[in-house]
Amino acid sequence: MQNKNEEVAFFTPLADEDYAPLSDDLHDFVISIIGPHVRGKILEAGCGTGVLGRKLSTADITGVDICPSMIRTASLRSKHKYIVGDLEDKNLFPAGSFDTIICPWVLHHFPDIDTVAQNLKTWCKPGGHIILVEPNGDCLVNRLSKLVRDVMLLTGKSIASYGTSNETDHKCSVYLSHFSDCDAICIERYGSDMHEAKSRDRLVQAKQMLYGAAKWLPQKFGEPGLIIIFRNG
Numbered sequence: 001m002q003n004k005n006e007e008v009a010f011f012t013p014l015a016d017e018d019y020a021p022l023s024d025d026l027h028d029f030v031i032s033i034i035g036p037h038v039r040g041k042i043l044e045a046g047c048g049t050g051v052l053g054r055k056l057s058t059a060d061i062t063g064v065d066i067c068p069s070m071i072r073t074a075s076l077r078s079k080h081k082y083i084v085g086d087l088e089d090k091n092l093f094p095a096g097s098f099d100t101i102i103c104p105w106v107l108h109h110f111p112d113i114d115t116v117a118q119n120l121k122t123w124c125k126p127g128g129h130i131i132l133v134e135p136n137g138d139c140l141v142n143r144l145s146k147l148v149r150d151v152m153l154l155t156g157k158s159i160a161s162y163g164t165s166n167e168t169d170h171k172c173s174v175y176l177s178h179f180s181d182c183d184a185i186c187i188e189r190y191g192s193d194m195h196e197a198k199s200r201d202r203l204v205q206a207k208q209m210l211y212g213a214a215k216w217l218p219q220k221f222g223e224p225g226l227i228i229i230f231r232n233g
């Protein structure tokens with residue numbers, strides 16, 4: 001179960017920095033893949049500062065995030081509608097409210113995606129698109145990184161550079177099984193070529209070097225990022 005206080009506490013100070021987990025290159029790549037599938041009334045679920053939505057050339061976007069300071073920053077940066085809410089609250093929106101739901105870099109913040117996946121399917125119109133952009137839980141570097149994180153947690157060390165303890169890099173098969181009543185119309189793995197070692201944190205720098213080395217592995221195990229686009233059943 002997701003520890004919601006930890007999510008809000010972790011992301012509150014980051015909102016002031018206009019936080020975005022992806023580099024510009026990665027955002028542009030993601031937009032090039034998802035852009036043709038985005039249409040109509042859009043929900044940016046777990047929008048953070050709304051950085052991805054701002055890059056989409058579409059007018060009708062609602063952003064929702066559990067962290068009030070993220071919503072404050074998003075509202076200052078754009079004219080879209082932003083609200084504070086929990087994606088595990090099924091009453092957040094009426095059924096069939098959206099043509100497209102984009103969930104960028106969010107579902108790995110839920111150790112169990114059962115409730116949130118069900119809600120996304122309910123809020124999306126039948127035939128609408130549900131777009132997930134996530135870490136690739138099959139990627140060997142991501143798996144090693146989570147192992148290091150878990151050892152640090154067990155020994156009581158800080159995990160600030162690893163985000164929150166909720167973070168779980170789900171495998172592609174986990175997403176496919178939770179959305180098995182939908183068609184997966186696009187599965188794309190990406191990112192090892194585009195990571196920039198900007199962080200001063202040694203662990204993050206090491207991870208980014210390993211991503212570079214892992215690009216020689218088959219995509220499933222080498223690429224750190226995953227995009228899946230579903231047609232809602």
Ligand SMILES: C[S@@+](CC[C@H](N)C(=O)[O-])C[C@H]1O[C@@H](n2cnc3c(N)ncnc32)[C@H](O)[C@@H]1O
Pocket residue numbers: 002004007008011019020021022045046047048049050051052064065066067070085086087088103104105106109
């Ligand atoms: C890694 S950030 C991604 C932010 C944004 N989507 C982006 O790509 O820049 C994860 C976001 O999910 C939000 N979040 C985590 N749990 C949530 C929940 N239960 N309901 C809504 N938002 C949540 C966090 O507050 C945070 O803004």
